[in-house]
Amino acid sequence: MKKLITLALMAVTMTAQAQTNVDPYRPLMDAYDQQADNILKEYRALHDKDPKGELPESKAKARILSDRLDSIGEEQFKLIKEIIRDNRDNQLPARYIKDAMYQFSYEELKDALDPKAAYYNNPDLDIPKRLLAGYEKRRPGIQFHELTMKDAADQDVTLSQWVGKGNYVLVDFWASWCGPCRQEMPNVVACYEKYHSKGFDVVGVSFDQKKDAWVNAIQQMGMNWHQMSDLKGWKCAAAEVYGISSIPSNVLVDPEGKIIAMDLRAAKLANQLKEIYGE
Numbered sequence: 001m002k003k004l005i006t007l008a009l010m011a012v013t014m015t016a017q018a019q020t021n022v023d024p025y026r027p028l029m030d031a032y033d034q035q036a037d038n039i040l041k042e043y044r045a046l047h048d049k050d051p052k053g054e055l056p057e058s059k060a061k062a063r064i065l066s067d068r069l070d071s072i073g074e075e076q077f078k079l080i081k082e083i084i085r086d087n088r089d090n091q092l093p094a095r096y097i098k099d100a101m102y103q104f105s106y107e108e109l110k111d112a113l114d115p116k117a118a119y120y121n122n123p124d125l126d127i128p129k130r131l132l133a134g135y136e137k138r139r140p141g142i143q144f145h146e147l148t149m150k151d152a153a154d155q156d157v158t159l160s161q162w163v164g165k166g167n168y169v170l171v172d173f174w175a176s177w178c179g180p181c182r183q184e185m186p187n188v189v190a191c192y193e194k195y196h197s198k199g200f201d202v203v204g205v206s207f208d209q210k211k212d213a214w215v216n217a218i219q220q221m222g223m224n225w226h227q228m229s230d231l232k233g234w235k236c237a238a239a240e241v242y243g244i245s246s247i248p249s250n251v252l253v254d255p256e257g258k259i260i261a262m263d264l265r266a267a268k269l270a271n272q273l274k275e276i277y278g279e
Contacts, residue, residue, distance in 0.1 A: 134243025164257025176217035
């Protein structure tokens, strides 16, 4: 890794000397991308050898590759934040902000989209700005927004039936057709089963259009909590009210109805609940 980065940095220097108006960070980013591509090739080779991933050595290798990929991603994101910090007076950060916008926390994205920065009006930032506007509607520190929909039994329900009633509640935005939602759901189920007896609750807000698909998914994945949907797909009322442009997404609401976190997935949700409930 150190040798690769050193070579990439040498390339940065040579490129900057040879040309003007060239992105001096690109060679290092390309080096990271190449490392990631090599890891993905190893993943594919591993999958070809053991498609179901059942062999112990395959599982161990997959974990190693996953950790390496995560490490590269962290290094790239660290570099992007340095680019933003050191280039407020030019246009360079714009494309990097656009490429990495979903990796930023609310506070990080708000800082990156500083109206005083020279790059603020760059067209590449139109989509990140819309994302930030969505975050503003569900950012930590504000009260939850009411929603009124139908439950799986076609009864009218509201978020306020459960939210702001003395318990921590995860309002979970999902859909039966959403692959990442289905991948994430076992984590939500595990957290619900572990902490529900302590007062933790979940309300699922579905972006489905077909009731059968929605209800079947609830049963299949063991989502034994409150559910609501207006069956309007991406025209779901929650999209506008909570600024949802991609799913899975969620907000964690405290006992008084204040949002304290958003987009908690995998270990982030488990760690947040462990901090709240002490175990």
